[in-house]
Amino acid sequence: MQVIETLAEGLKREIKVVIPAKDMEQRMNERLAEVKDKVRINGFRPGKVPTSHVKKMYGKSIMAELVNEIIRDKPSAILSERGEKSATQPEIVMTEDEKEAEKILSAQADLEFTLSYEIIPAIELKSVDGIKVTREVVEVSEDEINEQIEKIAESARTFEAKKGKAADGDRVTMDYLGKVDGVPFDGGKDEDAELVIGSNRFIPGFEEQLVGLKAGDEKVITVTFPAEYPAANLAGKEATFDITVKEVASPAKTEINDELATKLGVESVEKLKEIVRGQIESQYGNVTRQKVKRQILDQLDALYKFESPSKLVDAEFENIWRQINTDLAQSGKTFADEDTTEEAAREEYRALAERRVRLGLVLSEIGEKAGIEVTEEEMQRSLFAQLQQFPGQEKQILDFFRNTPGASASLRAPIFEEKVIDKLLAEVSVTDKTVSKDELLADDAEEGDKPAKKAAPKKKAAAKAEDAAEGEEAAPKKKAAPKKKAAEGDAE
Incomplete structure (x- = not known):
């Protein structure tokens, strides 16, 4: 077998694979020898069918099986031997000429095919000692707890x-x-x-x-x-x-007392306050987490600059662009209404897609080197959370994840990413800062993980689009x- 590199430009690779006809014929003969004693043909005793007759009857079908096996297994083996990782499934091209294909199946012509793919660039991990983040913390006041309980009381009024x-x-x-x-x-x-x-x-x-x-x-x-x-x-x-x-x-x-708490299914007003405090702290904690994560990603973005596989960037951009256009269509707005142009928006969202792919590769490398894994239990919890979001559609969702290749990656990826962020948080310099609720929730547009403000549809339009989707x-x-x-x- 010959493996010839015909293209190596940036991350793009093209490999020509040639397996001589005599090698293919030898593999076919070995496979024929394995099945010879198993075939049953009228007029011949078991195990006494001449090899030439078996070849005449089954040779081409066995050769077709061999070709399919080679096309299925060889690409990953070749990449492994070359020490490369393909960003996406390699594209395989072989002859479409019927006469040429017939010769290959008859072992009269070499089997040739081409692999085209983009490699994942080698990433040299850098020290995170210089990364510093500020973790904003809000102290939940009694007034805020009481205010939230009053809102809950309104629902029970x-x-x-x-x-x-x-x-x-x-x-x-x-x-x-x-x-x-x-x-x-x-x-x-x-x-x-x-x-x-x-x-x-x-x-x-x-x-x-x-x-x-x-x-x-x-x-x-x-x-x-x-x-x-x-x-x-x-x-x-x-x-x-x-x-x-x-x-x-x-x-x-309405009065905030034990009677109200009992009506809400809680044994006492003190227990109700404890639950509400936990909910508020959890909500603030989620915001704090996202802000800290953004700071880490922004600094990783500054640390790592390399070319990203164009196919991954294209796919990410298409996902973003599809959602943006859906939001605009649902809200009845245009790019002009958002004080931008389609061309400018495309450029900025393309940059966002490139950043996401690059940071995704960095986080993946960090996690892989650290031996971070996603457990089956974590995957199950994530799947259960998906099912809870769509009551009545549980079977369809389960079928989707069971039958769609790669679907489970959409469950695994966010879990893996958060575990990598946890690892980084344990290594970088973190300074806690007590802030007010308004400061924590201030709408500070994320410069790195979001395009310029005017290029993004307004939040109201996006929210309305979500309502319409429901x-x-x-x-x-x-x-x-x-x-x-x-x-x-x-x-x-």
């Missing part, structure tokens, strides 16, 4: 029917039918919908028009959907809602959930 007119804070139970240009639209109808005036769960201008209504009243409410509303058929449109009020109820007084089509359906759903949302 009871209402008592009243005869008077609806006022701010009252709950209105109603039937409604939404129309655009006099025509009802999907998702614009509901019965016995409950809405607390002032909760801002409906589109702007809707709730205010309920003030002053009482049980039995009917009214036509006119509102305009926001321009960035995720349902394109409703965005920016004026709509009317035929309202029939069924009940007006005023909120009962199938929310009309504002009342989205923002006027029944009482139970509203309570769950507030509790979160």
Whole structure:
């Protein structure tokens, strides 16, 4: 077998592989000898079939098996011998000429094929002694805990029917039918919908028009959907809602005490405070973690500069670009609305894709050299978290991960990355800094892991796009959930 390097430019490699016809014929004869005693052919006793006859009947099919095995196994063996790692699955090219293929299967022509691939560059790991990060820490105050408990209490608040007119804070139970240009639209109808005036769960201008209504009243409410509303058929449109009020109820007084805690499934108000404190600390901890991680990545980005495999960058860019265009389409905006051009956005997101790939390779090398592994238990926990996000679709998700090659990598990669970050955090210089909640949550656009601000669709548009992806089509359906759903949302 001949292995000839025909291209070595940057990270690109091309290898020509030639296996002489006589070698292929020898392999075929060895395989024929193995099956000779197993074949059953009428007119011949078992094990007495002439080799020439077996070759005539099965030679080409056996040769085809050999070719497939070589194409399957040789590329990885060749890369291993060369001490190279391919960034993606090598592209294999062999003859498509039927006559030439027939000669190969008949052992009358050499088997030739070409491997084309990009190598993962050799990365010389550098000392992280110079990396310094500031870990922002927020001290959770009693006032903040009580404030959060009060919000939770709102979700458990009871209402008592009243005869008077609806006022701010009252709950209105109603039937409604939404129309655009006099025509009802999907998702614009509901019965016995409950809405607390002032909760801002409906589109702007809707709730205010309920003030002053009482049980039995009917009214036509006119509102305009926001321009960035995720349902394109409703965005920016004026709509009317035929309202029939069924009940007006005023909120009962709530007190933060053991009775409230019991209602929420906790044994005491002190235990409730403990749980809320833990939740707040966890939320702040996640933000702190992301900020620290960003600082590490930014400094690694400055430390490591090398060419990244173009196919990996292309794939990463396509993923980013697809999401950006989806967000823009869902929000009804254009690049011009975001104060940029498509060309400028492409350039910046391309740079982001290149950074992500390069840092991914660096983290992978660090983790590999440190012997970091992702356990099966960690993979299972990650999969379970995926299943929890999509109730009712568990079977489809399981089938996807079981039957899709490489799908498990999407579970493994983030776990591996976080374990590498943990390792680095134990080695770099970390200084804790106590900050306020506002300082921690300040929107500091990440320069390295995010393109320039004007090139990225606004957060609101992205959020609306996510809402649309969940199938929310009309504002009342989205923002006027029944009482139970509203309570769950507030509790979160």
